[in-house]
Amino acid sequence: MIVVCAASGALGRLVVGELRSRGHGVVAAVRDPGRAGEPAGVEVRRGDYDDPASLRAAVRGAYRVLLISSPELATERRVRQHRAVIDAAVATGVRAIAYTSFLGADRDGGGGMNAAHHETERAITGSGLGFTILRHPFYSDAFINSGLRAVLDAGVLADGTGGRGLNTALRADLAAAAANALTDDKHLGQAYDLTGPLWTYPQLAEVLSETRPVEHRDRVEPTPGPMGFLEQLARAGALERQTDDLRRLLGRPPATLRAAVEAALA
Structure with a gap:
């Protein structure tokens, strides 16, 4: 089972749809299940980035989790939200996590727009989880x-x-790339700069x-x-x-x- 966090957002919905179309078991973790609707064949669980207990319940039983970055602008709170998902994955025995970071986050640790992504990447690579880092461009x-x-x-x-x-890249292509990363072990331990x-x-x-x-x-x-x-x-x-990573991850x-x-x- 794969859990997609922030699954009610534009990117999350596309990733859930990609995974379902390929026959994978998917859980949509959302802040408010009452507003998520009932996507066919998808279990919806409450997973609030500000509620660690809900995140542990949301990812329980998953072998892989997609952490879609929080829209929060304040770096400290954003990192805290992301760490809550990482901690929940570790605590519940999740095998691997994929994270939607941003281009340049591997180099930007000095408090710029990528500071939260930089800290989150460090937390993931130091967590002991298998991981795939997906550094996005603007949509x-x-x-x-x-x-x-x-x-x-x-x-x-x-x-x-x-x-x-x-x-830039279309959300639909980035969602398909994320689905590929979540379903093929060859992407574990990799960080992709997607353009x-x-x-x-x-x-x-x-x-x-x-x-x-x-x-x-x-x-x-x-x-x-x-x-x-x-x-x-x-x-x-x-x-x-420019990189060739998105084409390689998509296979097209x-x-x-x-x-x-x-x-x-x-």
Whole structure:
């Protein structure tokens, strides 16, 4: 049996679906089972990152656990939540744990945005559990989504990345990669730096123009909110790192920009 923690989130639901489609026994551990629905063939258990007792009950009987990182922003609390899952896995005899970390977490222990991931990776590798570390990029879904319909209507795609590349990956591909890591022992003891095919906003405008003409415009002023932060990272070239790990873990190429656009507009 495989337990997926934070299974009611967007990534968690996809991983549960992947595992079920392959015939694996899955438990969905969620903060509030009453809001999780009843996914076919999936047992739902309460597993609250802030309630260690519930986590021990949630992972009991599992041979493998997927720890999907908490959305908590405060490093100290986030690490405490992750450690609670790790401790529960150790206490209940779980054989191995997979963790959704973030690119660069192996190097970022100095209090940056990856500090909690860095500390969690250290806790996992020191726990005695078998492990697989899945370092994610940003999700393509944050950039390539149904909002592109408005871009098609306006005929203009403006962005602040300066034409630099983005190494994002679709949640669906990352979920399939996680399912592979959870079900094949050859991935134990491995840490994967997962990146999708590099793409740019000018290329995105070209793909959209295959449906309807779209003009690309470079914007200097940042977009308000989180997207502005992501654009600044891209403009600085911080999202251009490339590895072959996602393709190797998937056993196939990850989705192309064109495929991502088609999915977003479907």
